[in-house]
Amino acid sequence: MHKPLLVTDFLDRARRHYGDDEAVVATTGKRFTYDELGERVDRFSAALAERGIGKGDRVAVLDPNTHYHLEAAYGAMQLGAVHTPLNYRLTPDDFAYILSDAEVDAIYADREYAGKIEPIRDEVPTETFVTNGADVVDGNWEDFDALLDAADGEVDRPEMDEDDVITINYTSGTTGDPKGVMRTHRTETLHAYLVSVHQEIRDDDTYLWTLPMFHVNGWGHIYAITGLGATHVCTRGVDAERIFDAVAAEDVSYLCCAPTVLNRLIDHYEAEDPATTGEADVRVATAGSAPPEATIRTVEEEFGWYLKHVYGATETGPLITTSDARRHFDDDSSDRFAVKKRQGIGYLGTEVRVVDEDGEDVPRDDETIGEVVVRGNQVMEGYWNKPEVTEAAFSERAEGYYHTGDLATVDEDGAIAIQDRKKDIIVSGGENISSIELEDALFEHGAVSDVAVIPAPSDEWGEKPKAFVVPDGEPDDPGALEDELASFTRERLASYKVVRAVEFVDDLPTTATGKVQKYELRAQEWDDEDRMVGEG
Template identity: 40%
Template sequence: MTGIAFRELSPVSFLERAAAVFADRPAVVDGDRRDTYAQLWDRAQRLAGLLAARGVEPGDRVAVLSPNTHLLLEAHYGVPLAGAVLVALNTRLAPSEIAYIVEHSGASLVLLDAEFREVLGEQPIPVIDSESYDDLVDAAEPHRVEVTDERSLLSINYTSGTTGRPKGVMYHHRGAYLQALAMAYHAKLDTSSQYLWTLPMFHTNGWCFPWAVTAAGGVHHCLRKVDPGEIWRAIDAEGITHFCAAPTVLTMLAEHPDARTLDHVLRVFAGGAPPWPALLARMSELGFDIRHLYGLTETFGPAVVCEWQPEWDSADPEHRAWLIARQGIANVVAEPVRVTDPEGNDVPADGRTPGEILLRGNDVMLGYYRDPEATENATLDGWFRSGDLGVRHPDGYVELRDRLKDVIISGGENITSIEVENALTAHPDVLEAAVVAAPHEKWGEVPVAFVSLRERSSAGEAELIDFVRARIAAFKAPKKIVFGELPKTSTGKLQKNVLRAKAVAE
């Protein structure tokens, strides 16, 4: 039974509140553009009016192809205010992939940053590009469609599609609202927060930070592309206090000539791939307050956070780096995480017994858009199957060991690529490492490592293999090392599917 004062949850309400409470406070910094929260709320409503005037009706899908600019940030409010569904497109995709997603989602209109006109290609639907966007929004009438069901569709986020066609992950208003609150809470966002958009907003709706920063009354600092020099400049000039990033971005910052010890607290949420302990130790030396987290597109981004415990303050640096490299526990709005064996039984919390990580709660997707078979395959007794292998430690913290598909089975023994990568990146000359399986006549599979070295480093294959053998079981050491730059996705994840193909060809 619905209470007399009940209102459906939607993350759009955070902007409505911010416009009332923080009306004249800065909300958006995008190059020379500076907007207050009152202005952002007005523009979001006018964007909704523009969409309605162009024929967008409640339930329609609106695609957006843009880097991290005010256009994409405003779309996170204006599209749902029109009652429509946001489909933020990955700017790194090929035109054929973009065309597939636009068609599959059934988008009725595209908001486009002019830089990506060729990537979008010809579309049989209306397009509003950034060259006319601001004038059209300013001239539009404010409009708003109320949310009548908090579990209705808010956005569709398409997976990277490394193992087939991208799947459309459906987000609901309730999940985004709660996840945004969780991110604001765990990141300790408030009105003094200066948030830098290093994480693409098209990636799981920016882990729900477009709504989280607004809920806290912080400032959104837009960034068109990830440039370590520009990030260091923003840290100095804008007093950046928060950002989210994949480990590869942290590596770029740590190795940049402008790297220095910070003179103010800067909190970083690191995710997208498990950060190696040596990298976390290096970032801590520079004064970054790193919080590791774990999640998937299907879980609105981070469902698990490595919650800091005060007792860890007294741990030695190496042990502390290992503690914070673990994925952690369920965030404040999520259900407790399970780690289960193939029969669905919970594994012992001994830090050794591996199992699949299962997730459940308000911050789990509705399902895959127009793909009931994939939705069914991803669930087990009401739990979402992550496809990730992990262990649970006695303190309840979960540690990711591998993607199930990335486990290397060599001579009947399981080798997790992350363990080998952590051993390799502990070497002072190693910048990044990725380990995959290569076929072997005798052992079935053996680990092969792809490694990028720091500048002016001279470590060779034999030295690194011996280094790994001194740290972990000898059979887990890579049988071959290939040196060079590692391929990455638009969000900084290592493309192991590309490396697996190379390993087979080597």
């Protein structure tokens, strides 16, 4: 039997079996059952349909982790429209590019972020603008709750195929403009199934939204948590005190935290000694950069949480590996920390390889470095309107595998450990930063003659962007110029992309043909580290 895999099945199942059970704890404290959530989703679908939104149209969602994001996403997808989540830390220019590139037809924007859309709305093809605070937002916006009140909730779902694109997630390009990662009903569904298995999600879980929902649909948790009938506890950003309060008050059993967030929690714990659990045992997933062993130790031995280290990329679902291989470590042994800091072994049905330049597997000696390539049902369909870039991503070393750009070793159990990156990218606090984009911004400053940006180690963020700058003349006050360059990038780029360190140099190392040898700069910065990627 062949039954199409559709993302709408997740909410349908929750409504069918858990209608009277709690679905969402809103940031306001209001609570919704799955019947109530489903009715709100139906009404938003009807409101979109009344405004001409249908199958294949793009609906952008710009929202922190509130119940409105879930409602807007499912409301769009019920119509076969393409959910296009936006990173709320981007700039208006970034949004103008994405809304135009994806040809977005409608956008829901949270009241705190609608102000970033208002200045560029005449530049984009979008015609429907919805917010959850029309009375406090400048411009002509329709109010989300008012739309729901006026809608009849009747939804005429189109016929959908599992190979239809249903989400587009934009990732920072290492070169050029951001790329839209296309994901189908099938890829989203199978990824959510894998997350459900490997993250051990159950219907009695209470999930705390500390991971942004815009990050590849919250690593698939907008589907998995919903489909299994578990409870979503929503947030508006990451605050250590509020996280501990929510964990204790709501009996949270599962959450996701980048290593930087774990470090913030540790700092707060050491200063304030809050309760770390409620009635439920807690497990936490982390990714973005490898957590140091000291971080894992504190989380597991002091907080009493069980840590799962996972790995992937926007293009891969994202999750493709896990360090949670319990037959490879003893829960009571400190040896487990060395295993858990590795990116680990492939998810079910996922072929993860580390290959050399000829596409051959490197030996399992944990010393030979190759590129991580992956093949699996959760891997993207391709990049939106970029067939050449898509072809290159699947064919460079090993035909038919997505090439991650991450360089790793493999141990005797087949567990990978990221050592370096082939891509010109910085991963800081779980966010990808294009070195080239930052260099382009710095080049616009009159005092910059030449510049190279690399990732530098950071205890707080894992990695931070550092610029080696050849100044145009001798700076009168290097410290003041460094501050000026940081401010200059802050005015032009998203806040997380701001240059965090500047070193003024007479020249940059180059090849005979004049190409900057960033590897030399990186080797200099990472000389005291075990590997050339950050630990959060």
